[in-house]
Amino acid sequence: METDNQTSSSEFIRLGLSEKPEQETLLFALFLCMYVVTVVGNLLIILAISTDSHLHTPMYFFLANLSLVDFCLASDTVPKMLVSIQIKSKSISYSCCLTQMYFFHFFGIMDSVLIAVMAYDRFVAICHPLHYTSIMSPRLCVLLVGGPWVFSGFISLTHILLMARLVFCGNIELPHYFCDLTPLLRLSCTDTSVNKIFVLIVAGMIIATPFICILASYAHIIVAIVKVPSAGGRKKTFSTCSSHLSVVVLFYGTTIGVYLCPSSVRTAVKEKASAVMYTAVTPMLNPFIYSLRNRDLKGALMKLVNRKITSSS
Template identity: 55%
Template sequence: MYEHLSGCLYICFAYLTLFFFKRYPINMEPQNLTRVSEFLLLGLSDEPELQPLLFGLFLSMYLVTMLGNLLIILAFISDSHLHTPMYFFLSNLSLTDISISATTVPKMLVNLQMHSKSITYVGCLAQVSFFSLFACLESLLLTVMAYDRLVAICHPLYYLVIMNPRTCGLLVLASFFTSFLTSQLHYLMMSQLTFCADTEIPHFFCDLSQLLKLACSDTSINNIVILFIGTIFGGVPLSGVLYSYYRIISSFLRVSSSGGKYKAFSTCGSHLSVVCLFYGTGLGVYLSSAVSSSHRKGAVASVMYTVVTPMLNPFIYSLRNKDIKSALWRIIIRRT
């Protein structure tokens, strides 16, 4: 049931995205709204001798990210033992991690290989839109997974009743639609801005905050929207995660046996590690940009949540999870 639901959700996501950009094309006469046709991504370093090293490093990290997350999705789809709500959400999280990396890293690799820094106006707005979509979606999925662990630990007898396939599908769809509408709001507002002569973005992808600094028109509305959305998608999901773990820890304290405490903690230890990694790196980038005036340092710090975090998530879940390791071994044995 869960593998069919997951496949349907993936297809719905793809068709909805294609429908929107076909219905509202991303090049909504940009020549009447902007004086530039492309931007320059300054990247992480200007030193020519570092370009091959950066290309090899980020290509390796990108391939590891793709492989690790695809293995998680493959294990979920092919192994019936993993057709549970927890692994259903995990497979969607892996798909989101793949999408975040695919939004930012390939363009950087092309620019490093071609010794170019340019990105088109259309491509830049597309990066802003898709990155907003998948970053918001990851935040909401982590909150949904925390709620799943809360129900599993605090209400184990009613777990399968509460977290039935229909409820799981609705939670993922609601997370996607909310993130989708948010990303399109950013896109529509950015497409109305006028950009002038300075087209250099001190980043390796089109970061929304850096792009606003290049606009000649008034960006006060955009800044208010970014602050509001950042508060909603940062504060509310994080508050939900903290509340869930407050309830979970309270349940831990009521468990008398040490074996029961270890079993309960092992079911949510990986998720807690991913939550700390995602929100910790995001908060670190925000604080570093607020303290340091160097835009290049902010770009280097943002590598943590755009590249490193999606790469580490599969390892965090698979190395501590016997079910996933067993499923992967069964896949390898069947193939060989």
């Protein structure tokens, strides 16, 4: 009972991205701008897809869900950091820390699985175009999105339950700007072997497995592209995948570095830099990556903006 009371009353001190006070104003302005761009960009993508009937296809259905998840992922970490900088307080209660960690893992898992689902969608569209409509039925699309929501909630809850059994005593300084799993485990003064084993299992399921599936999908896609007779056809086919490939490199390049690399080569600075990439930079860049090279989506965004301007005038 004493251990439970000690754990529940714990408080962590997040050291943030920089321990130099003079840099906090610059960081506040930078991350505020990034967050505003993330919110506006992803909400515009969702609105454009939901209001344009021409975009009511599986590819854009998955993209709208990815934009929603990116918006939520950024909103889980960045606003709390901005508030901490503004009020000059780096403390966070134990319960708030676990809540933030739950939603961070929830939306992070969703991001990983949705990117793999989108790769499968492109594989079916390019390698089996005649059967695309029958394979990617509305029911399958709902299952491919709804299933990860349930799976993500279960895995994230398991992380929290395993974390709740740990005791944190002595050093409560968290060398991060939000409550991430790996830095928290280092602060525990109890045995964390079960947590670490579960982290490896989950990392294999939600990072390594989707990444391998993506590589397999694009291996088949490349073979199909090579078989296209005309150069123009090959270029057009590849352009439909280039945006998604950019997102794959951004997301998996950073997450693999944090969760699958040996702890001996990880440092607090590298972890924070990688975390900034997949919690702030990637959600901000995704709307640009998908819209700049997509004529249909650009057209839908222009119609949406023109409609808003006309209605306001």
